[in-house]
Amino acid sequence: LAKTTQPISMDSYEGQEVNITCSHNNIATNDYITWYQQFPSQGPRFIIQGYKTKVTNEVASLFIPADRKSSTLSLPRVSLSDTAVYYCLVADMNTGFQKLVFGTGTRLLVSP
C-alpha cells in the first residue's frame, strides 16, 4: 500500500480555515485517498474519501490534483473541538477500503 507523508503538527485559531496537505507519490490506480480524525482516548473516525478532483461533505473538503500524488484536506472555520490528529491514508478499493495503513498523522491544535 502506498505510503503517505503529512506534517507532524499544525496550529490554528478558531474561525480560520485549515488546510492539511498529504503526499502519496506511489498511489496506485485502485487507491482512494481517505482521511480519518482521532480525538484523545477515542478510535479514529472517518472524515472524507475521494479519488480525484474535489469532494465536499458537511465536515470537510478534499482536493485532489490530476496526478493524484498529493491531496489537501480543508477544514472550514475550525473550532476548539477540531483539535485532533488527522490521518491521511490511501485505501485499496480491491480490499473494500478495509485494510488500513495509517501514517504518522497531523496533530492539529486549535487555539482561542
Next chain:
Amino acid sequence: SAVISQKPSRDICQRGTSLTIQCQVDSQVTMMFWYRQQPGQSLTLIATANQGSEATYESGFVIDKFPISRPNLTFSTLTVSNMSPEDSSIYLCSAPGRENNEQFFGPGTRLTVL
C-alpha cells in the same frame, strides 16, 4: 454506521500474564480488524479476523503472541499473551460500515504492563 464496543476499557497487568480483549459489533460483518497504537504513535494493523477461518497476521505479529478468535459475525477477541512492558499500548478493533468505504473503530483498550 456501526457501533463497536470493547472490553475492558483499560487494564493494568503483570509481566508474563495474558489479557483477552473483547470486541462487539452491533451488526454482522465479514471481517474485523485489530490495531495497536503505542503511546504517542499512529495505529498499526495487527491482524484481520475472518469469520470461519484463521486470522491473517501482518508482518511482525504472530499468532502465538496475539491469538484471535472470531466465533460469529458480530464478535472477536484478541489475546495479548505473555505480556511484557513493551506491550503497553492501546488496542483497537474496527469493522466496516454498511457502505464499506469506511471503517468504524471501537474506543480502544488501554493496556499497561508492569
